Amino acid sequence: MKIQLEQVLPKEIEERSFQIITQKLNEMGWTPDEPCASIVKRVIHTTADFDYVKNLIFSKDVLERALDAIRNRASIVTDTQMAMAGINKQALKQLGIEAYNFMGDDDVAQKAKQNGTTRAAACMEKAAGLEGPVIFAIGNAPTALVRIYELVQERELAPALVIGTPVGFVNVEQSKELICSLKVPYIIAKGQKGGSNVAAAVVNALLYQLYKR
């Protein structure tokens, strides 16, 4: 068996990948509804999973609001080191954006233990204390989304954007439905699928709308 590699220069791999994704979407009869199409395509680029065409849902005018928040130097808060690692650091730097992950913090571990909750939930409480607009990028913990929901209900939090893409089987779908029931800007991966990689891909897709490479 001869395995043939496609000859593509390193810097052209991403562009070629997006061409293939766009072509496949066209074959599927999906007419890209810009501007959110760029987010859908980047998530497919990250997962090779075309289910995200159906799974990703967007609140009204969310792209406009998200970009406004980024222009206003919103902080980004993740629920995993993995999502943090996946966010483009050069883009953050150029746009003057800080990203935070509190999962390893001692005060978070202590609070979670005290309250019998997860560290992810305790992180959201810590994030509620940040100055300025906050974009939440939650790719792992449904308990983080549930805590965001509660904090919004209690008027303790008004997120600039909630990216909600936890993956899994216990309270994952419900936690996403809770966010969709709020009047906050959201980008949600419906159903069981998602992940830290998906959350990071959504963040990057947003940053790349403003980032000059």
Next chain:
Amino acid sequence: MKIQLEQVLPKEIEERSFQIITQKLNEMGWTPDEPCASIVKRVIHTTADFDYVKNLIFSKDVLERALDAIRNRASIVTDTQMAMAGINKQALKQLGIEAYNFMGDDDVAQKAKQNGTTRAAACMEKAAGLEGPVIFAIGNAPTALVRIYELVQERELAPALVIGTPVGFVNVEQSKELICSLKVPYIIAKGQKGGSNVAAAVVNALLYQLYKR
């Protein structure tokens, strides 16, 4: 609409998730073929994507060989910071294992530029210089797998294990087929799907066979 959350203690979420995964696999008529079933289940836990039942393929006796390598304190080399971030650090520490990612190294960037290749490929050359057994956990760059293939062919490298789960559309499937054509221990996610999260999940599934929580 009333959204009902399942009442599960934080420490029980993972166990409950694996019960749900096992049940669904039973419904699908998939009889777990231990010991590799633990790897398949952990990847599904990470992705909620049951395609991995079919996609994950294993070379003969791979689990035995991988665990031998881990007992012999094999180094783990990843092709992304994201895969690094996803590997359980407490398990690494307890088992006395080092994990490396050379993507940010200056000598790697320089070598990639010189050779007109990717940094991921240059990282594999650097990894070939490590002492002792090496487990490669490649979740992103097909060029890393291609370079591993070439180094093995040139007898410059004899990996203890190649975890090959790049995701994407350009040379991804071919790079995985190249690894499967070698006589090296491998765990491969066939097709376009995969990711750094999948590579990290496979590593963790292996570590958890020996890690005492």
